[in-house]
Amino acid sequence: xxxxxxxxxxxxxxxxxxxxxxxxxxxxxxxxxxxxxxxxxxxxxxxxxxxxxxxxxxxxxxxxxxxxxxxxxxxxxxxxxxxxxxxxxxxxxxxxxxxxxxxxxxxxxxxxxxxxxxxxxxxxxxxxxxxxxxxxxxxxxxxxxxxxxxxxxxxxxxxxxxxxxxxxxxxxxxxxxxxxxxxxxxxxxxxxxxxxxxxxxxxxxxxxxxxxxxxxxxxxxxxxxxxxxxxxxxxxxxxxxxxxxxxxxxxxxxxxxxxxxxxxxxxxxxxxxxxxxxxxxxxxxxxxxxxxxxxxxxxxxxxxxxxxxxxxxxxxxxxxxxxxx
Numbered sequence: 001x002x003x004x005x006x007x008x009x010x011x012x013x014x015x016x017x018x019x020x021x022x023x024x025x026x027x028x029x030x031x032x033x034x035x036x037x038x039x040x041x042x043x044x045x046x047x048x049x050x051x052x053x054x055x056x057x058x059x060x061x062x063x064x065x066x067x068x069x070x071x072x073x074x075x076x077x078x079x080x081x082x083x084x085x086x087x088x089x090x091x092x093x094x095x096x097x098x099x100x101x102x103x104x105x106x107x108x109x110x111x112x113x114x115x116x117x118x119x120x121x122x123x124x125x126x127x128x129x130x131x132x133x134x135x136x137x138x139x140x141x142x143x144x145x146x147x148x149x150x151x152x153x154x155x156x157x158x159x160x161x162x163x164x165x166x167x168x169x170x171x172x173x174x175x176x177x178x179x180x181x182x183x184x185x186x187x188x189x190x191x192x193x194x195x196x197x198x199x200x201x202x203x204x205x206x207x208x209x210x211x212x213x214x215x216x217x218x219x220x221x222x223x224x225x226x227x228x229x230x231x232x233x234x235x236x237x238x239x240x241x242x243x244x245x246x247x248x249x250x251x252x253x254x255x256x257x258x259x260x261x262x263x264x265x266x267x268x269x270x271x272x273x274x275x276x277x278x279x280x281x282x283x284x285x286x287x288x289x290x291x292x293x294x295x296x297x298x299x300x301x302x303x304x305x306x307x308x309x310x311x312x313x314x315x316x317x318x319x320x321x322x323x324x325x
Contacts, residue, residue, distance in 0.1 A: 001031050001043075002031070002043075002158070002162065002180075004024075004027055004177075004179075006174065007174075007177050008020060008023070008024060010147070010174055010175075011023070014125065014146075014147065015125060015191050016125060016147070016149075016189070016191055018189065018191070019187070019189055021187070022187050023179075026181060026185050027179065027180075027181075030180055030181070035155070036155040036156070038156075039155055041085075042085075042086065042155070042156065042159040043159070045082050045085045045086070045159070046159055046162055046163060046166075048082055049079060049082055049083075049163060049166060050071065050075040050078055050079055052066065052070055052071055052075065052097065052167065053066075053070065054066035054067075054070060054097070054167045054168070054169070055067050055069075055070050057168070057169060057172065059138045059139060059141060059142035060142070061093075061108035061111075062092075062093045062094065062095050062100075062108070063092070063093070063094050063095070063135060063138045063139070063164070064094070064095040064096075065095075065096055065097070065164070065167040065168055066096055066097035066098070066167055067097065067098065068097055068098030070097050071097045071098075076097060076098070076099060079096060079097065079099060080099050083096070083099070083101065083163060084290070086156060086159050086160050086163065087290060087291065087292070088104065088290070088291040088292070088293055089101055089103045089104070089133070089160060089290040089291055090103055090104045090105055090132060090133070090291055091103055091104075091105050091107045091132035091133050091134075091135045091136075091157075092105070092107060092133070092135050092290075093106065093107075093108065093135075094135070094164055096164070096167055097167075101290055102288040102289065102290050103133075103135075103288065103290055103291060104285060104286065104287065104288060104290075104291035104295055105284065105285050106283065106284045106285075107132075107135045107136060108135075108139075109283075109284050110136075110198065110227065110284075111136060111139050113276045113278060113319055114198075114225060114227065114276070114319055115139075115143070116275075117225070117273075117275040117276070117319065117321050118143070118194070118223070118225065118321075119193070119194060119223045120144065121140060121143040121144045121145045121193075121194060122143075122144030122145075123144065123145075123146050124144070124145050124146055124193035124194055125145070125146055125147050125149075125191065125192050125193050125194075126140050126145045126146075126147065126148045126149065126192065126193065126194045126195075126196065127149050127150075127151070127192045127194070127195045127196070127217055128140070128148065128149070128150040128151070128195075128196040128197070128198075129150075129151055129183050129195065129196065129197040129200060129213075129214065129217075130151070130152055130183075130197055130198070130199060130200035130203075131150025131151065131152050131157075131178060131196075132150075132152060132154075132157050132199075133157045133160035133161050133164070133178075134150050134157070134160075134161040134164065134165075134176070134178045136150075136196065136198070137149075137150045137161075137176050137177075137178065138164075138176060140196070141172065141175055141176050145175070145194075146175065147175050147176075147177075148175065148176050148177075149176075149177050149178075149179065150177070150178040150179070151178070151179050151180075151181045151182065151183065151185075151186070152178060152179075152180070152181075152182075153180060153181060153182045154180075155180055157178070158178055158180045161178040162178075165177075165178075183210065183213050183214075184213075186213065186216075186217060188216040188217075189216070189217050190216060190217065190218065190219055190220075191217075191219055192217050192218055192219065192222060193218075193219060193222050193223070194218075194222060194223045194224075194225065195214050195217050195218050195222065195223070195224050195225070196225045196227075197210075197214055197224075197225075197226055197227070197228075198225070198226075198227035198228075199227060199228065200228070201226065201228040201229075201253075202228055202229045202245075202251050202252060202253060202254055203250050203251065203252070204252060204253075205252050207252070207253050207255075207263060208263050208266065208267060211226075211263055211264060211267040211269075212267050212268070214226075214267075215267055215268050215269065215324055218324040219324070220324055220325070221323060221324060222323065222324050223321060223322070223323055224264075224269060224321065224322045224323070224324065225319070225320075225321055226260075226264075226319070226320045226321070226322070227317060227318070227319045227320075228260070228317065228318060228320075229245075229251075229254050229315055229316065229317055229318075230254060230255060230256060230257050230260060230277075230316055230317070230318040231254050231255070231256055231313050231316065232256060232313070232316070233256035233258070233259070234256060234258055234259075235256065235258035235259050235261070235262050236259065237255065237256040237258070237259055238253055238254065238255045238256070238259055239253070239254040239255075239312065239313075240252060240253055240254075241254075241310065241312060242310075243310075244310060245308060245310065245312055246296070246299040246300075246308045246309070246310070246312075246314075246315060247294065247298070247299045247308075247309065247310075257274045257277070257318050257320070260318070260320060261274070261320070264320070264322050268324065268325050269322035269323060269324060269325065270322065270323055270324075270325050271321075271322060271323040272320065272321070272322040273320065273321050273322070274318055274319075274320050275319050275320065275321055276318065276319035277316065277317070277318050278316070278317050278318075278319075279314065279315070279316050279317075280296060280314070280315040280316075280317055281296075282295075282296050282297050284296075296315070300314055
C-alpha cells in the first residue's frame with residue numbers, strides 16, 4: 001500500500017492540519033474499498049523500480065531527476081521497461097537519469113501560459129485539483145510553493161507520480177504529494193493560498209457546483225487559476241455535446257469565456273480575468289512511444305482542422321484567474 005504517514009506528519013505542523021480530521025479515513029477507505037483491478041500489479045512494478053540517488057535535480061520545462069551516470073546500463077534498461085508498464089503517460093515531460101519520458105501532452109507549454117499570471121507562490125500552500133500525474137506540482141514547487149498538493153482519482157496517475165517522486169530528494173519529496181481523491185471527497189478547508197484546476201471543469205456534470213468546491217478550498221483573498229475548454233460566444237453561450245467531444249465521452253459543458261466569468265461571479269469570485277486563449281495544436285498534444293493511443297490528430301476533422309471529428313469547434317483553451325471574496 002501507499003504510506004502517507006510522513007505526509008500526515010507534515011500536514012500536522014502546517015495550516016492544513018484541520019484536514020487530518022477526515023483525510024486519513026478517506027485514504028483508508030480508498031485503500032480498502034476502491035482499488036483498481038490492476039493496482040496490485042502496478043504497486044509491484046513501483047516497488048521493483050531500481051534504487052538510486054539522483055545527483056542532480058531540475059524542475060524546469062523537463063522535470064529531471066538524476067544523470068545517466070547515476071545508473072548502470074542494466075539499471076537504466078530495467079527502469080525503462082518498468083516505467084513503460086505505466087503507459088499511457090499523458091502529462092509531462094519527465095527525465096529520470098537520462099531516460100526521457102516523452103508524454104502525450106507538452107504540459108510545459110501550458111505552464112508557460114499560466115506562470116505570468118500567478119500570484120507569487122513563494123511560501124504558499126497550493127492545491128491542484130485534477131493534477132494528473134503531477135507534472136505541474138513540481139513546477140509549482142519550483143515557483144516557490146511551501147507545499148504543492150494534488151488530488152486526482154486516477155490510480156494510474158498516482159503510480160506515475162510515485163515513480164517520479166521516488167527519485168526526488170527527501171526534502172523536496174516531502175513538499176510535493178498526490179492524493180488519490182476526487183474533489184467531492186474534500187472537506188471545506190478554506191486554507192489554500194492558490195487553487196489550480198486545469199482541464200477539469202468540462203468533465204463535471206455540475207460546473208457551478210464544482211466552482212463552489214474550488215471556492216471552499218481557498219482562504220479569503222486566495223487565487224483560483226482555472227484552465228478549461230471554451231467556445232466563442234456571449235455570456236449566454238454554452239455548448240453541451242450531444243455525445244462525445246473530440247472523442248471524449250465525459251465532456252458536459254463548454255462555456256464561452258463571458259459565460260464562465262458569469263459562473264465565477266455567481267460562485268463568489270471577484271477580480272476575474274481571462275488571461276490567455278490558446279487553440280490546442282498537435283505540437284502540444286500528440287502520440288509518442290510513451291502514449292501510443294489516439295491523440296489530437298485523430299480527434300480533428302481531417303478535412304477541416306477547425307472542427308472536431310464530430311463537427312464541433314476545435315479545442316480552444318482559456319486560462320482565467322479569479323480571487324475568492
